[in-house]
Amino acid sequence: MLERIRSRTMFTGYNKKCYSCNFSPFSSNLRLMEHKTPTPTTTTTSSEWGSQAWRQLSRVRSSSPLIQCITNYVSMDLMANVLLSSGASPAMIHSLQEIPDFTPHVHALCINVGTLTPDWLSAIKAAVNTVNEMHKPWVLDPVAAGSSGFRFKACLELLALGPTVVRGNASEIIALHNGALDTNSRGADSVHESTDAVVAAKSLAQTSGSIVAVSGAVDIITDGQRVFGVHNGVPMLQKITATGCSVTALIAAFVAIDPSHPLEATTSALSIFGVAGEIGMISAKGPGSLRMHLIDSLNTLDEHTFLQLVKITNL
Numbered sequence: 042m043l044e045r046i047r048s049r050t051m052f053t054g055y056n057k058k059c060y061s062c063n064f065s066p067f068s069s070n071l072r073l074m075e076h077k078t079p080t081p082t083t084t085t086t087s088s089e090w091g092s093q094a095w096r097q098l099s100r101v102r103s104s105s106p107l108i109q110c111i112t113n114y115v116s117m118d119l120m121a122n123v124l125l126s127s128g129a130s131p132a133m134i135h136s137l138q139e140i141p142d143f144t145p146h147v148h149a150l151c152i153n154v155g156t157l158t159p160d161w162l163s164a165i166k167a168a169v170n171t172v173n174e175m176h177k178p179w180v181l182d183p184v185a186a187g188s189s190g191f192r193f194k195a196c197l198e199l200l201a202l203g204p205t206v207v208r209g210n211a212s213e214i215i216a217l218h219n220g221a222l223d224t225n226s227r228g229a230d231s232v233h234e235s236t237d238a239v240v241a242a243k244s245l246a247q248t249s250g251s252i253v254a255v256s257g258a259v260d261i262i263t264d265g266q267r268v269f270g271v272h273n274g275v276p277m278l279q280k281i282t283a284t285g286c287s288v289t290a291l292i293a294a295f296v297a298i299d300p301s302h303p304l305e306a307t308t309s310a311l312s313i314f315g316v317a318g319e320i321g322m323i324s325a326k327g328p329g330s331l332r333m334h335l336i337d338s339l340n341t342l343d344e345h346t347f348l349q350l351v352k353i354t355n356l
């Protein structure tokens with residue numbers, strides 16, 4: 042594994058100053074739109090990004106943010122295990138009746154429309170309104186957004202409520218950007234490469250005010266101005282259902298501990314997940330065992346190994 046040292050790429054656009062501030066993980070005065078604040082341009086290496094991602098994972102591990110996940114039936118197990126193995130606390134609580142008692146206590150909310158029904162949509166909106174009122178971060182996974190009118194309308198309504206981050210695959214982000222149903226939809230699976238969605242992601246970030254992340258061979262992360270690429274992960278992650286859903290939940294955990302820097306937190310979460318996939322793949326025999334080794338790798342990942350494998354570039 043250690044010989045797989047990645048090259049370090051120079052890039053610009055990162056506000057280093059933000060990372061030297063004394064951030065209080067769970068302060069109540071979070072501003073969801075803070076990433077829109079203009080930042081001075083400095084030069085930062087991929088290894089500095091790697092160090093920052095490691096610090097953020099360390100904070101997830103030490104502070105164990107509580108992440109409420111209103112997600113689909115398929116992803117509940119893997120998502121909860123990915124959060125647990127990364128150090129966060131998952132809570133798969135989705136009943137409308139429980140939201141007034143529980144949601145005010147969470148550090149971030151993960152919303153996923155994978156198996157959406159009208160009842161669940163009501164619960165989702167109630168939970169989103171609660172965290173919005175409390176200025177806490179929330180992340181939207183628009184699973185199969187372009188596959189049906191009901192789902193598409195729901196995704197647009199949720200987008201209008203101002204998610205901190207939207208993470209989807211390329212087809213989902215392109216459908217949201219196009220504002221139309223996807224007649225070639227394959228449901229939860231993408232028919233596009235992530236790099237096909239750069240323009241759509243930037244535009245969607247500009248119109249929504251959200252950070253937009255597109256997963257794929259290269260994960261794309263943008264605030265509408267800056268665009269970063271995470272070159273980690275293995276293709277077999279696509280053969281495990283709900284790895285995308287789970288990395289969205291991991292983004293929620295990272296945004297929970299650094300809500301003032303959602304662009305950077307999202308980039309970090311995707312890189313941690315991708316590196317864990319690469320390490321897991323060394324021992325895996327196929328998707329089934331990769332799923333197990335991915336969870337193990339998230340649990341045991343160490344700084345030295347991560348810093349050797351992480352690759353983040355300016356796109």
Ligand SMILES: Nc1ncnc2c1ncn2[C@@H]1O[C@H](COP(=O)(O)OP(=O)(O)OP(=O)(O)O)[C@@H](O)[C@H]1O
Nearest residue numbers: 210229256257258274275276278282283284285286
């Ligand atoms: N070709 C690839 N090479 C490396 N990593 C990949 C590749 N494709 C996807 N990944 C990684 O797999 C994870 C899931 O991404 P994917 O795009 O498959 O999500 P998704 O389609 O939303 O999945 P799901 O809906 O099943 O949860 C991400 O961490 C991504 O970086």
Ligand SMILES: Cc1ncsc1CCO
Nearest residue numbers: 113115155156184229283
């Ligand atoms: C396969 C599938 N269908 C609805 S949600 C889901 C999990 C991956 O998004």
Ligand SMILES: [Mg+2]
Nearest residue numbers: 184210285286
């Ligand atoms: Mg998905």
